[in-house]
Amino acid sequence: MATPSASLTATERILAVAACGLVAHWIFNRREPSDFRVLFALLFVAPAVASQLLFPLYGIFSGFLLSFFVYHTTLLASIIIYRLSPLHPLARYPGPLLAKITRWYWTLVALRGRQHVETQRLFELYGDAIRVGPNEVWFRDPAVLQPMLGSQGMPKSATWQGRSLNAPIQALIGIRDNASHARRRRPWTRAFSSAALRNYEPVIARRGAQFVELLAEKKRVDFGHWVHLFAFDFMSDALFGGGSESMQDDDADGVVSASKEAFSDAQLYENLPWVGFLVRYLPAVGKKTKLFRASCLRRGLERLRKGSSTKDLFYWLNNEDESEKENPPKPVVIVETGLAIIAGSDTTSVTLTNLVYCILAHPHVYERLQEEIDRFYPPEQDAFDSQYLSQMRYLDAVINETMRVYPVLANGTQRGPEPGTGGFVAGEHFIPEWTSVRVPQWSMHRDARNFTLPLAYTPERWLLAANLPAPPSVLDSVIATGGLVHNTGAYTPFSYGSRNCVGRNLALLEMKLVVTHMLQRVRLRFAEGFDPSTWEARIQERFNLVLPELPIVVERRV
Numbered sequence: 001m002a003t004p005s006a007s008l009t010a011t012e013r014i015l016a017v018a019a020c021g022l023v024a025h026w027i028f029n030r031r032e033p034s035d036f037r038v039l040f041a042l043l044f045v046a047p048a049v050a051s052q053l054l055f056p057l058y059g060i061f062s063g064f065l066l067s068f069f070v071y072h073t074t075l076l077a078s079i080i081i082y083r084l085s086p087l088h089p090l091a092r093y094p095g096p097l098l099a100k101i102t103r104w105y106w107t108l109v110a111l112r113g114r115q116h117v118e119t120q121r122l123f124e125l126y127g128d129a130i131r132v133g134p135n136e137v138w139f140r141d142p143a144v145l146q147p148m149l150g151s152q153g154m155p156k157s158a159t160w161q162g163r164s165l166n167a168p169i170q171a172l173i174g175i176r177d178n179a180s181h182a183r184r185r186r187p188w189t190r191a192f193s194s195a196a197l198r199n200y201e202p203v204i205a206r207r208g209a210q211f212v213e214l215l216a217e218k219k220r221v222d223f224g225h226w227v228h229l230f231a232f233d234f235m236s237d238a239l240f241g242g243g244s245e246s247m248q249d250d251d252a253d254g255v256v257s258a259s260k261e262a263f264s265d266a267q268l269y270e271n272l273p274w275v276g277f278l279v280r281y282l283p284a285v286g287k288k289t290k291l292f293r294a295s296c297l298r299r300g301l302e303r304l305r306k307g308s309s310t311k312d313l314f315y316w317l318n319n320e321d322e323s324e325k326e327n328p329p330k331p332v333v334i335v336e337t338g339l340a341i342i343a344g345s346d347t348t349s350v351t352l353t354n355l356v357y358c359i360l361a362h363p364h365v366y367e368r369l370q371e372e373i374d375r376f377y378p379p380e381q382d383a384f385d386s387q388y389l390s391q392m393r394y395l396d397a398v399i400n401e402t403m404r405v406y407p408v409l410a411n412g413t414q415r416g417p418e419p420g421t422g423g424f425v426a427g428e429h430f431i432p433e434w435t436s437v438r439v440p441q442w443s444m445h446r447d448a449r450n451f452t453l454p455l456a457y458t459p460e461r462w463l464l465a466a467n468l469p470a471p472p473s474v475l476d477s478v479i480a481t482g483g484l485v486h487n488t489g490a491y492t493p494f495s496y497g498s499r500n501c502v503g504r505n506l507a508l509l510e511m512k513l514v515v516t517h518m519l520q521r522v523r524l525r526f527a528e529g530f531d532p533s534t535w536e537a538r539i540q541e542r543f544n545l546v547l548p549e550l551p552i553v554v555e556r557r558v
């Protein structure tokens with residue numbers, strides 16, 4: 001007996017294959033699948049199965065090719081038409097045409113390290129909300145921080161799965177579910193309480209002294225390179241109680257550089273999550289990420305075996321203080337160590353490098369900072385004794401201003417509606433499910449509606465805003481006519497809300513102690529041949545900022 005399909009005409013058979021393409025679009029649209037296996041099924045298996053409808057009329061080879069052509073052309077055309085149509089839920093948000101059609105547009109911007117600059121350009125062109133991908137909108141508006149990132153805001157978006165190479169266990173920063181995130185964050189909060197912070201001071205002192213001595217001995221260094229090794233060794237001590245001597249052996253095992261590159265690679269996986277899923281199963285790809293993870297596993301297991309006599313970060317993460325009823329599974333603790341090392345070392349080292357660049361490029365700022373440091377910490381005073389830090393307002397201002405002009409996570413991190421909710425409403429904005437949003441710090445910090453003369457590096461603004469006596473600066477003439485604009489509500493170098501940087505206090509303590517000790521001991525200047533005017537143009541954004549070389553000459557003061 002003939003099957004029902006046997007009576008179909010050629011046109012009907014081709015239309016049936018096209019209909020399969022439309023169904024595939026419907027699935028893409030509803031689910032945004034990133035799992036490579038699902039993509040393979042939709043992009044290869046489905047047209048292969050549909051091709052059987054064409055075999056009787058066109059033969060196996062031609063039927064197969066025709067089916068793929070019809071299926072993919074229909075799928076592509078329907079995706080493009082829908083993404084550009086007024087029916088798309090993000091239709092009201094302006095952006096480049098290509099960005100609305102395909103994620104590849106923004107992926108290429110990201111791979112060139114230019115997201116921060118391109119975002120700024122698009123905000124100027126289109127206004128405070130821009131569509132940078134078919135399902136991605138970025139906002140330059142401090143008013144959306146509270147509804148979108150606040151305690152009732154959105155969790156992390158699905159793209160974090162890609163960032164982590166589809167890891168079965170997410171580190172704190174990638175956990176989507178709000179309740180699980182809050183639970184996992186508790187030991188971190190205890191680890192960075194004011195009382196716990198004191199445990200890290202001797203570690204900062206030991207590593208900070210080693211770092212500054214190393215600078216003084218080497219005399220001419222790439223500051224960014226060595227401060228990263230310092231921050232890595234410090235974080236390893238703070239986390240595991242030791243295990244890394246990268247300052248001593250100049251990163252001989254390549255783990256520090258791997259940690260940095262792993263971060264950069266993740267930007268590709270974040271934009272194209274299916275690549276992340278694929279890389280997980282390809283041993284030859286993503287080697288740096290895997291090398292770094294293996295080192296965390298090794299050190300974590302070693303720390304478990306040896307235990308520790310000090311309250312390192314591992315002590316809190318592993319519930320050795322017994323605050324939680326149940327101990328966390330060991331794989332969870334190991335995953336958290338990877339986050340701690342990267343989040344705790346790359347961020348502070350990039351900020352310290354930018355700070356040194358900024359004070360050298362603005363000699364009057366260097367002089368004022370030096371004067372304050374010499375006043376509180378003359379040579380005979382231990383600069384690692386934190387007792388005067390709270391009075392050093394110019395140091396505070398220099399750090400704040402450095403992070404305003406150069407926020408390390410220039411574009412913040414993604415958020416997206418809770419799965420299964422259909423979408424999220426924030427004031428006038430409706431964010432459909434499967435959409436990602438960001439509120440980029442780089443653009444908000446450089447918006448004249450938030451900060452007077454936003455591109456001018458002027459620590460004095462922080463003193464003026466706090467009604468403290470401030471030395472003269474370029475701001476004075478502008479303020480005389482229009483007043484100071486200083487919107488701290490738009491200042492988010494550590495992000496915002498219940499998922500903000502949990503290590504903020506440790507970072508500030510570490511940076512303040514190291515800068516104070518460094519400037520007490522040595523004098524810095526740009527090395528000959530270095531052109532400071534090219535600095536900013538050469539900065540790349542790869543989740544964290546990636547800085548050019550900063551060659552400096554170091555002379556002992558004491």
Ligand code: HEM
Pocket residue numbers: 172173174185188339340341343344345347348351408409412413493494495496498499500501502503504506507
């Ligand atoms: C200048 C230094 C630092 C800056 C600018 C910085 C900035 C940030 C930012 C912007 C986030 C993302 C928050 C979000 O997703 O909304 C973050 C998260 C995080 N940071 Fe930092 N950070 C710094 C230093 C540190 C240090 C020293 C640690 C210590 C280990 C640390 C640990 C973390 C952790 C664990 C998270 C994830 C928090 C969560 O998801 O709940 N950070 N940081």
